[in-house]
Amino acid sequence: MKSYKKLIQPYVIWISIFLVVPMLLILLYAFTSQGNDVMTFHFTFENFIRFFQDNVFLGVLIDSFRIALITTVICILIGYPAAYLISKMNVKHNGFFILLITLPMWINMLVRTYAWIGILNDNGVINNILSFFGVGKVHMIHTEFAVILGMVYNFLPFMILQIHSSLAKLDKSLLEASSDLGATPFETFKKVIFPLSLPGVISGITLVFLPAVSSFFIPKLLGGGQLLIGNLIENYFVSTGDWNFGSAISLIMALLIMVSMYLTKRLDKNGGDS
């Protein structure tokens, strides 16, 4: 297989150009000011000072992480039991159920999110049903609730699939051994199943938290002008055309995400050791 070693060389060049250079460009824009021309830049920290000096931007940042965190927790709370129940089904049902969960993901995310507007509207499906039963209207659209619902809706399948695949890999004889040794089902779950499924939970968290924190069309469509960090970036790139500040915000967000992902991974390692 030594002769295949050369296969990597073109790819190294490829990623250097198309993956590394774009990231360096973001870095360059974030630390420079003025103009959208690469040739005329000045080195500066101004973009970062502007961000951290203003409560408004910090507020948006905190909101984004808070909403993404709530979304992730809800996804674990629903996704874990769901994946657990699915993994306990027999093979035939199991495959069918996974299919049912993957199917909606094939429909465009935007279209599915649009559909929720019609469902959550003040005169929408849910409120029509409620008023049919004589219950008063509940205001749902354009609230934080709607944003979180939209995020859970879009990202929950990732969580379920990740946890399910780690539960499916579980060696059944371990569970038998555990109960043979006198553990109650709850103890088996706590001491055997859960620790072994933790890698699935961790990668599920990554797949939910990452898009949730940076999403911009879900808050835009369901939040009614609610600003999250993704909207700020879109705004500075698309509307305002201030690419330097936009790059600085992206960099801050990316770094914070990297730190939180690192901490999550640490959690896994510590959990594994004990």
Place this chain on the structure above:
Amino acid sequence: MKKRIGSKIFLGGMLVFFYLPIIYMMFFSFNSSKSLSKFTGFSLRWYEQMFANKTMLESIYYTLLIAIIATVVSTIVGTLASIGLSRSKKILREIVIQINNLPIMNPEIVTAIGLMLFFTSLHIEKGFFTLLLSHIIFCIPYVMLSVMPRIRRLDPNLAEAAMDLGATPFYALRKVVIPQLMPGIVAGALIAFTMSFDDFIISYFVTGKGVNNISIMVYTMSKRVNPTINSLSTIIVLFITVALVVVNLVSMRKKRYTNRSYRHVFVISAIVLGLGIAGLNALRGNASSEIDPIKEYGCNTLNVFNWGEYVGEDTISGFEEKYNVTVNYSVFASNEEMYTKLLGGESYDVLIPSDYMIERMIQEDMLKKIDLKNITNYGGLSSEVLNLSYDPKNEYSIPYFWGSVGIIYNSETVKKEDVEKEGFNVLKNPKYKGRIYVYDSERDSFMMALKALGYSMNTTDEKEINEAYEWLKELKENNPVIVTDEVIDGMINGEKDIAVVYSGDAAYIHDENSKMQYFEPLEGTNLWSDGMVIPKNSTCPLLAEEYINYNLEESVAEGNSAYVGYTSSVEKVREKLANNEFKGNSAYIPRSGYEKDEIFNYNEKMKKVLAELWIKVKAK
């Protein structure tokens, strides 16, 4: 037993949650009216419209074409790179894996802007090529992620043995290595296809020149609710359900995936997709006429960049037929978005920006003078829209639509006197708390604040602007919902009682729901117009002038104005529609000659100040 029922309810509830929007969408794709909340009867009109809608067919075509090419290329490159990687030194391997993780572990928006900055700095024009390249770039790491674990399980001696027995490295790769990696490769290809097919964020930032995929089309189509998108999604759902059921039945029968069954699946899906693409290509093709556009105009494709839902249904196809050319039609959601796209290196032949943006582009020397000799229909334009301050002699721009900004209110729940007496201040009236839409635009918001305070909307006085900022913050206490074009559907459905809208949207809303009345505040408002311009870097200016002139033809202008609801710049068309389609619809005829009304002036410094303040108003 009890536990079982509980778990069934739990999983059942979850499925309801997953499928509710999909069923809802499928249901309303058969609705006979545009409404997304009232079912008025069964009809197939949205399916018919879908197959007649060129923009939509084109977006499906591009989505499929890009997904297929990106999948094939990224699967091949990703597999070869994974094999190479497994043989390379540990340090190199670690570095490559880390870099590969960049698009996976970074939020998509970061990858997207990185690529956008990359293409812009290299002055690569954005379009099909950049879109395809970006998809290949972000798909490869996912393919590798799924192939690499398989390689780790591979016995390296197998390939060595094959070569010892006289196989060339390539032969061994093809006959020994690849077949063993097949499950990983297929999984990787599937992931790549899904990622590419569904991608929105990256595509949104790296495309141009009218090349849109389904996601971008949906995003820019938000101007007016267009149920054809539900029809499209319904067809996709049915198609995928059938495909998945077939695949599952085949695999259940065969129990195990064999290489041959993979090959069958590949061949069948390749044929189906190929036929689909060929069919779409045929559908989006255009009829020809006698004219030879290359001879007459020196080119045969025209790139038009306009607002979403801002053109009549037959305007584009009519132009294509008449002049035997292809029109690449793209849309934007704001003047600023259009401007940024031009800065990003995209080139177009005809743009339709608003007054202040035209002024800015003239100042920045971005526009080409229009030869009025070629605009033979110029004489039909209304005097109200000619020779305005942004382009005093109409050297650079030909008006398209015009109108005012005003308040639309539900005449059953809002007192007429309140609106007429208070003007824009009615938005702060606590009686209507939480029942208000405000348009998400710093210009329009500061305009209404400044007008409500009795100042000029073009003020540069810091004190006045600060007062306006405070006014908007107070308005925020009244819990308005800040939206863009969702306001149209929202008001038609009576979701809220008061909204700030453009007169053209008001005309459309009133047309669909006659309870909604339009009012132009007495403290004055913004009179705006959108004009057709030709950017300096247009490669087809003669044909562009022909397109501009074509849009002033009475039948074409009538088609545009009647469909969109905005006031036509052509005098005869405005008069005709005001007496027919829009009879009794006051929003169709904007107020003119009122001294307190103003036109926007462009001021770069003020624009930045207002943009920043508006973000702060929204974020509070």
